[in-house]
Amino acid sequence: MNEMTKITTLKDWETDQEVRWCPGCGDYAILKAVQRTMPDLGVRPEDTLFVSGIGCSSRFPYYMETYGFHTIHGRAPAIATGAKLANPDLDVWIITGDGDALSIGGNHTMHLLRRNLDCQIMLFNNEIYGLTKGQYSPTSRVGTSSPSTPYGSVDRPASPCAFALGSGARFIARGIDVHKDLTNVLKAAHTHKGAAFIEIFQNCIVYNKDVFEEFAAKKTAASTQLLLADGEPMLFEKGEKGITLDRETLSLKVVDVVDGDWQAANVIVHDVTNRSVAHMLIEMPFGEFPMAIGVLYDDPRPTFEAAVVEQNAQAAEGKKADLQALLNKGQTWTVTEDGPEL
Amino acid sequence: MATALKQDDSDNNQPANAENVVVRFAGDSGDGMQLTGGQFTLSTALAGSDLATFPDFPAEIRAPQGTLFGVSAFQINFGSRAIETAGDQPDVLIAMNPAALKTNVDALREGGLIIADEGEFGKRNLDKAKYENNPLEDGSLAKWQLLKLDISALTLEAVKPFGLGNKEALRCKNMWTLGLALWMFEREREPIIDWLKTKFAKLPDVADSNIAALNAGHAYGETAELSGDGLGSGHLTTRKVGAAPSAPGEYRTVTGAEALSLGLVAGAQLADLPMFFGGYPITPASAILHHLSRLKEFGVTTFQAEDEIAAIAAAIGASYAGKLGITSSSGPGIALKGEAMGLAIMTELPLVIVNSQRGGPSTGLPTKTEQSDLYQAIYGRNGDAPMPVIAARSPGDAFECAIEAVRIAVQYMTPVMLLTDGYIANAAEPWKIPDVDTLEPFPTTFLDKMPADGLKPYARDEKLARPWIKPGTPELMHRIGGIEKGIDTGHIDYGAANHQQMTEIRRDKVLGVADSIPDQDVALGKAGGKLAVVGWGSTFGPIHQAVRRAVEAGKDVSHIHIRNVWPMPKNLGDLLKSYDRVIVPEMNTGQLKTVLRDQYLVDAKPVNKVSGQPFTIAEIEAAIEENLS
Numbered sequence: 001m002n003e004m005t006k007i008t009t010l011k012d013w014e015t016d017q018e019v020r021w022c023p024g025c026g027d028y029a030i031l032k033a034v035q036r037t038m039p040d041l042g043v044r045p046e047d048t049l050f051v052s053g054i055g056c057s058s059r060f061p062y063y064m065e066t067y068g069f070h071t072i073h074g075r076a077p078a079i080a081t082g083a084k085l086a087n088p089d090l091d092v093w094i095i096t097g098d099g100d101a102l103s104i105g106g107n108h109t110m111h112l113l114r115r116n117l118d119c120q121i122m123l124f125n126n127e128i129y130g131l132t133k134g135q136y137s138p139t140s141r142v143g144t145s146s147p148s149t150p151y152g153s154v155d156r157p158a159s160p161c162a163f164a165l166g167s168g169a170r171f172i173a174r175g176i177d178v179h180k181d182l183t184n185v186l187k188a189a190h191t192h193k194g195a196a197f198i199e200i201f202q203n204c205i206v207y208n209k210d211v212f213e214e215f216a217a218k219k220t221a222a223s224t225q226l227l228l229a230d231g232e233p234m235l236f237e238k239g240e241k242g243i244t245l246d247r248e249t250l251s252l253k254v255v256d257v258v259d260g261d262w263q264a265a266n267v268i269v270h271d272v273t274n275r276s277v278a279h280m281l282i283e284m285p286f287g288e289f290p291m292a293i294g295v296l297y298d299d300p301r302p303t304f305e306a307a308v309v310e311q312n313a314q315a316a317e318g319k320k321a322d323l324q325a326l327l328n329k330g331q332t333w334t335v336t337e338d339g340p341e342l
Numbered sequence: 343m344a345t346a347l348k349q350d351d352s353d354n355n356q357p358a359n360a361e362n363v364v365v366r367f368a369g370d371s372g373d374g375m376q377l378t379g380g381q382f383t384l385s386t387a388l389a390g391s392d393l394a395t396f397p398d399f400p401a402e403i404r405a406p407q408g409t410l411f412g413v414s415a416f417q418i419n420f421g422s423r424a425i426e427t428a429g430d431q432p433d434v435l436i437a438m439n440p441a442a443l444k445t446n447v448d449a450l451r452e453g454g455l456i457i458a459d460e461g462e463f464g465k466r467n468l469d470k471a472k473y474e475n476n477p478l479e480d481g482s483l484a485k486w487q488l489l490k491l492d493i494s495a496l497t498l499e500a501v502k503p504f505g506l507g508n509k510e511a512l513r514c515k516n517m518w519t520l521g522l523a524l525w526m527f528e529r530e531r532e533p534i535i536d537w538l539k540t541k542f543a544k545l546p547d548v549a550d551s552n553i554a555a556l557n558a559g560h561a562y563g564e565t566a567e568l569s570g571d572g573l574g575s576g577h578l579t580t581r582k583v584g585a586a587p588s589a590p591g592e593y594r595t596v597t598g599a600e601a602l603s604l605g606l607v608a609g610a611q612l613a614d615l616p617m618f619f620g621g622y623p624i625t626p627a628s629a630i631l632h633h634l635s636r637l638k639e640f641g642v643t644t645f646q647a648e649d650e651i652a653a654i655a656a657a658i659g660a661s662y663a664g665k666l667g668i669t670s671s672s673g674p675g676i677a678l679k680g681e682a683m684g685l686a687i688m689t690e691l692p693l694v695i696v697n698s699q700r701g702g703p704s705t706g707l708p709t710k711t712e713q714s715d716l717y718q719a720i721y722g723r724n725g726d727a728p729m730p731v732i733a734a735r736s737p738g739d740a741f742e743c744a745i746e747a748v749r750i751a752v753q754y755m756t757p758v759m760l761l762t763d764g765y766i767a768n769a770a771e772p773w774k775i776p777d778v779d780t781l782e783p784f785p786t787t788f789l790d791k792m793p794a795d796g797l798k799p800y801a802r803d804e805k806l807a808r809p810w811i812k813p814g815t816p817e818l819m820h821r822i823g824g825i826e827k828g829i830d831t832g833h834i835d836y837g838a839a840n841h842q843q844m845t846e847i848r849r850d851k852v853l854g855v856a857d858s859i860p861d862q863d864v865a866l867g868k869a870g871g872k873l874a875v876v877g878w879g880s881t882f883g884p885i886h887q888a889v890r891r892a893v894e895a896g897k898d899v900s901h902i903h904i905r906n907v908w909p910m911p912k913n914l915g916d917l918l919k920s921y922d923r924v925i926v927p928e929m930n931t932g933q934l935k936t937v938l939r940d941q942y943l944v945d946a947k948p949v950n951k952v953s954g955q956p957f958t959i960a961e962i963e964a965a966i967e968e969n970l971s
Contacts, residue, residue: 015821017833046816051659062821062834067813069662070823071655072685078652082659082667083813085643086618090663090813108655111648308643316639323611324778326640327604331533332594332775333388 006039013038013045015065026177026202027056030124031063033182034093040183041190048091051080053100056131057124057202060095074105077112077121081304084117088305091190092119098139099129102158106138113167115304116194120186123160123197124177126204127211134207146207161282161296164197165275171196172278172297176216177203181227181294188295194303215291228281228294233267236290242267243281243289252280254289272298362421363583364429365523368446369438371405371414374516379416380770381520381537385529386420387595387772390585393420394883396428396956397768401625401708408462408470413445420527422584426736426883428769430958434526436519438462438493440471447483455487457522459515461494491562493518500558501551510548514555521559528582531560589774596773598737598766599629602696605744606630607640608778609694610666612745613752614785616641618660619668620653625708626764627672627698650675654682654695661691662822664788664812666748670696672764673715674705680723683757687727687848689822690800690808692751694744699763699879701954710954711765713879714930719759720908720937726845728852730754731908733761735882738773740766743905745781750855752786755807761907763929765880765956786810792817799832805858806851808832853909862911867893867900870920873969876946878904878934881927881957888962892970899966904934915942925949925969927962 013035021027038048048066052058054073061068067090071079076094084092094112101109101123112121128146129135136146136153139160143152164172171192175182177200189196201212215224226236226243234243239257244266246253255265268277278297284290367382369375376397386393396417405412419429431451437443439462447456463478477483478490497518501511517538524531535553542549563580596604610617619642621631635644643665647653650671657667671679676697686693699715701707715722719731730750734740740762747760789809793801799820800808811818820832828835829843865882866889867874877885882903889901902917904910918924918938924946926935932948939946949965951957 044816045819047814049663049813061823065819067819068821068823069659069689070821070825071658072681072824075651075655075682078647078655079659079662081647081652082618082620082645082656082661083663084659085645085656086616086660086663086665087812087814107648108652111652308645312638312643315636319639321611321640323608323640326607326637327775327778328592328594330594331384331388332592333390334592335390335588335590337590 007042007044008039010035010039013065015063017062019063020059021056022206024205025056026126026204027060027124029177030122030182030200030202031060034064034186037183037186037190040187043091047089048093049080049083050093050095051076051083052095053097053105054131055097055100055129056204057095057097058100074100074103075108076100077105077108077117080119081112081115081117084119084305085308088118088309092117094119094121096121096123098123098125098127098137098160102160102163103138106163110163110167113164113169113195113197116168116170116301118194118303118305120189120196120198123199124202125160125199126202126208127157128204128208130204130207159282160199161197162279164199165279165282165297169197170194170297170299170301171295172282173198173295174291174293175200176212176293177201178216179293185294188298192298192300194300215286224286224290226281226290226292228270228292228296230270230272230295230298233262233269235262235267244268252284252289272296275299361423361583362419362425362429363434363527363581364417364419364432365434365436366415366417366432366446366449367436367519367523368413368415368442369516370407370442371400371402371412372407373414373438374513375414375416375438378516378520379418381534382523382529383418383595383770384537385524385531385533386418386527386583387593388533389529390588391420391422391583392425392586392588392772393418393770394425394428395419395770396765398955399709408439408441408467410441410445410471413442415442415446420583422586424586426886427956427959430960436523438515438519440467440473440477443477444471444473447486450486452485453487455489456483457489457491457519459493459519460490461492496558496562497555500555504547504551504554506547506551511551514552517552517555518559521556521561522563523559524556525560525563526580528580531556588772591774593772593774595770596737596741597629597768597770598734598740598762599626599698599768600633601737601773602734602740602744602760602762602767603630603633603637605741606634606668606694606748607637607642608741608781609745609748610641612781612783612785613666613748614783615664615666615752617643617668618657618665619644619670620647620656620660621645621670622647622650622653622675624650624672624675626700626767627670627675627696629767630670630696630698650678651682654679654686654693657693658682658686658689658691661686661693662689662813664810666692666694666752668694668696670698672698672700672708673702673718676715676718677722683729684723684725684727685824686757687723687729688824688827690755690848691757692755692810693757694747694751694760695757696760696762698767699761701952707954709764711763711880711956712929712952712954713761713763713881714933714952715761716878716907716930716933716937719761726849728849729757729759729908730852730855730906731759731761732905733879733907734766735879735903735905737766737769737771739882739905741773741776749784750858752810753784753807753858754805754851754855755810756852761879763880788812788815789818790815798830800827800830802847806847806854856906856909856912859906859911862902862904862914862917864917865901865903866890869900869917871900872898872922873966874900874902874918874921874924875962875966876902876904876918876924876926876934876938877928878907881929884957884959884962885927887959888966891959891963892966897966897970899970907934907937910941915944918942918944918946923947923969925965927951927957927965929957
């Protein structure tokens with residue numbers, strides 16, 4: 001979106017409701033980031049709808065001075081789909097979590113992405129069920145010890161961004177709750193016309209404290225985060241390392257960049273429309289690689305609601321909404337006082 | 343009427359001008375019996391007879407040919423007086439193969455006529471139908487009249503000039519049979535010929551061969567000299583069933599699924615709202631989704647969701663955004679929608695949920711009828727979750743019930759359950775087309791300006807309904823959700839007193855719907871007396887006819903039919919108490935019976951049938967007899 005005249009300020013997006021997250025929860029930072037971003041988007045609160053499911057993150061709509069619908073577990077994408085089809089002018093944001101979006105609501109998340117409903121879907125990933133007091137979630141790593149897995153979890157976690165890509169998402173980004181760059185990710189998601197999927201690493205300080213610390217910590221961020229920007233080389237470690245393509249194995253690898261000459265090291269220039277590279281960035285194993293943060297993939301295609309509106313209009317073209325004619329359709333006969341006649 | 347025929351008919355001579363006749367077409371699922379039945383229905387309706395139909399088909403789309411479980415049947419009862427059921431016993435059975443004969447012949451009244459396609463009674467088909475001997479030859483059908491025709495050969499002969507392959511040519515068998523049936527009952531062929539020409543406009547050879555088969559079947563009746571074959575006195579005569587007296591006006595035939603869809607469209611227009619319909623394919627409810635998806639010009643958006651939950655959730659989202667949200671399913675799908683219904687109750691949004699009931703539990707009997715979801719409709723949600731429930735009694739009634747469901751939903755800001763069933767959904771009846779100008783509008787009002795005393799999304803009007811506010815309206819931003827709402831404000835409120843009060847408001851709002859519905863009337867008979875037969879839904883027909891016969895025989899019996907199943911009409915308790923005995927025939931194990939006992943402490947007695955088939959009149963008559971003695 002171009003720089004818009006600011007028609008609102010941060011204050012216009014805050015409600016009078018007392019925020020009820022645990023002190024220190026990453027959700028506070030995300031809420032502030034969203035409230036700070038909204039004035040920059042040039043949108044109005046009355047045209048904005050936040051829809052959420054169930055979980056800690058799903059209380060979010062109560063704190064935004066917009067229209068809001070706190071729905072039932074896992075169903076926010078379906079409710080948002082109905083609302084957007086009913087009024088395509090609404091600016092729809094879906095707030096969900098790892099359990100809400102990938103476990104109980106996995107089906108709806110997949111179909112929303114496949115259909116490409118124009119909305120922003122913010123998945124707060126904390127790798128745990130917080131509101132139900134700490135059970136392991138579909139994104140928890142193997143071995144997660146929790147009230148329901150006292151000997152450690154044994155099932156493999158889902159990768160939110162890989163799930164989104166596989167479901168047909170056309171915009172995929174990653175952000176970190178306390179990262180100042182989160183607002184830029186939100187803006188990019190809003191600019192994208194279609195379903196924009198954002199995984200936000202969110203720190204649950206009570207049940208899964210600092211689970212992302214190894215890459216989210218500010219002190220070590222330079223070496224643990226690959227901050228992506230469209231058209232820019234994939235560099236980290238203050239430009240001393242980069243990501244390149246190993247042409248023999250057709251996989252990514254980390255290379256040293258000498259004297260800033262990233263071209264010589266064949267460092268890849270990020271092209272947000274490249275789906276294959278997006279897939280590789282999503283799947284990069286952390287440790288061997290840094291964590292890719294920012295817009296991983298952005299390649300819009302026509303949206304679901306636009307197609308529905310267009311087809312409805314085409315099908316209705318030249319036809320009158322004549323209820324009486326509809327009731328009288330087909331073969332009819334008339335009964336007079338003297339009996340029936342054809 | 344079937345019994346009248348039976349009585350007049352001991353010598354097997356058909357009356358030349360029968361009051362009513364029941365015909366059953368039975369064949370393989372691939373034989374086109376539903377189509378044949380449907381077209382016969384149309385020609386019968388056009389002749390002015392009253393009628394009711396009962397399509398009865400297997401859950402399998404194309405079961406293996408010739409098998410017993412692959413038989414598809416279509417029954418029609420038509421007459422020169424009011425018809426309310428598809429008939430207890432067929433007078434005529436048209437059996438296109440041995441399996442169709444075997445599965446249907448026992449229903450045929452003694453002395454009734456069997457028309458069998460003997461060309462299909464070879465060893466292979468007899469084996470498949472588990473016949474050791476050919477029933478057409480072994481005398482086992484002696485108590486009926488039997489007419490053996492090689493319909494397959496006659497059809498092949500008739501369509502020979504069009505050069506179709508054998509398989510294609512045999513597909514015209516159903517039209518040959520229809521032609522014969524049209525001749526038997528002196529029906530016009532023209533409407534069918536017109537229909538064939540339209541249906542096969544792009545395949546003129548197919549149209550012509552079907553028309554030729556139709557004409558050949560008709561001509562066969564006209565010219566063939568058919569006499570007894572030594573096994574029965576099978577012979578063909580024509581039987582004229584005259585027009586039934588009906589109110590002047592314009593008529594058409596309509597199935598329940600059609601009428602219900604039209605009613606929803608009419609309801610949305612009367613409410614001045616665009617419609618959003620979320621559905622997921624399920625038998626026997628899908629027909630509603632199919633009908634509505636063709637009506638875009640009426641402001642209808644249809645959405646085939648990824649599952650039943652998404653279908654209702656999207657409808658709720660659309661209602662929140664200011665459209666009329668509607669969803670539809672059958673029992674298993676309704677079960678999945680339960681949690682979302684609770685959300686619509688909590689957020690007090692208008693919503694219509696249609697349940698086309700089928701045999702349950704679980705997958706149950708997908709293509710058979712039952713009315714065993716009444717508890718589910720009234721009670722089937724977590725928490726104290728009251729919801730108005732309306733039940734249609736016939737295809738035509740489904741139109742009015744749909745409008746009523748929409749009215750209650752938008753006027754009371756509540757989800758409404760509209761019950762129909764597999765029988766009503768598929769059955770056809772003549773329908774006096776309503777005059778749109780006589781339908782009373784109930785335009786919706788949205789709150790679109792800040793009230794003087796500030797925004798209160800859960801403020802109440804005189805009906806206890808909250809305001810409907812569309813997202814997009816300036817200044818009125820607010821949040822709703824499934825967590826308990828504070829009185830007036832709608833903010834999250836877990837307070838003890840608040841939950842008590844809000845629960846009572848939700849209950850009272852739904853009970854208040856009784857203020858806007860008519861008092862319970864007596865469908866037939868009088869208020870007070872010896873026996874009331876109380877029904878709901880599609881049992882209307884057999885109950886009504888059985889009570890009519892009892893009343894005509896001088897018995898003290900009345901028929902009470904309940905449309906508003908929840909909340910019930912205010913006078914219902916007093917009315918029920920004015921009878922010595924109350925019986926409740928239902929296609930379940932006694933659900934309305936339990937509700938009536940609970941609500942009114944009346945000693946209602948159950949009469950139950952759960953065979954996947956509608957009640958016969960005789961079964962209700964027997965129950966009346968038993969309870970009068």
